[in-house]
Amino acid sequence: MLAKITIADYMSKRLVTLTENTNVVDAVKQLLDHKITGAPVVDQRGRLLGMFSEKDVMRIVLETVYNQSMSGKVGDYMSTEVISVDAESSIVDLAEKFEQTTVRSFPVFQDNELVGIVSRTDILRALASSH
Numbered sequence: 002m003l004a005k006i007t008i009a010d011y012m013s014k015r016l017v018t019l020t021e022n023t024n025v026v027d028a029v030k031q032l033l034d035h036k037i038t039g040a041p042v043v044d045q046r047g048r049l050l051g052m053f054s055e056k057d058v059m060r061i062v063l064e065t066v067y068n069q070s071m072s073g074k075v076g077d078y079m080s081t082e083v084i085s086v087d088a089e090s091s092i093v094d095l096a097e098k099f100e101q102t103t104v105r106s107f108p109v110f111q112d113n114e115l116v117g118i119v120s121r122t123d124i125l126r127a128l129a130s131s132h
Contacts, residue, residue, distance in 0.1 A: 002131050008095055009088040011127045012109045012117035018043045019053050021076030025061055028053055028075050038105045041115060042079045049108055049115050051079035056103075085110050086119065092127045095119060 017035045019028050019042045032040065032055070039054030057078045064073075084104060086095060088111040098107070099121055106120040 003127065004091050004093050006092040006127050006131065007088065008086055008090050008092060008109055008119050008123075009111070009117070011092065011123040012088065012119040013123070014117045016041060016115070016118060018047075019075050019079075020044070021050060021074060021079070023075040025058075025073045025075060025078060029058055029061075032058075037118075038120065039118075041108050041118060042075055043115070047115060049083065049085070050076075051081040052083050052106075052108065053079045054105065056080075083108060087111065088116055092124060096124050099124065 017031055017037060017040045019031065019040050021042060021044075028040070032038070032053075039052050041049055042051040042053050044050055053075045057080060061073065061078055084098065084102065084107055086098065086107045086109055088109050095107070106118050108115055109117040109119050
């Protein structure tokens with residue numbers, strides 16, 4: 002049953018996106034306000050440049066201790082080596098990807114276009130709804 006469920010069935014379609022020039026304090030507030038662990042960083046055309054996540058924020062915290070101030074832009078801290086997934090892939094394939102990495106969410110593409118984001122929580126929802 003789970004093998005027939007696609008990522009598109011459970012991904013978040015309402016994306017919270019950031020730009021490279023977003024101030025890191027504002028970016029952290031957006032993550033908190035939307036209760037998300039990471040957000041895609043896009044250019045003016047909506048093309049994916051990277052991901053900004055809680056893990057990137059840990060680096061900001063450590064630098065803040067040493068520099069005695071918290072500043073910078075998302076582009077300075079975002080992860081640029083991003084693993085993405087296809088909207089039509091199976092939720093089971095996605096679970097395998099999550100098991101093999103520490104990443105907590107992946108950007109979702111369909112026909113080379115960013116269409117959503119999927120998290121570990123989305124897999125939990127798929128599992129719960131299949132029973």
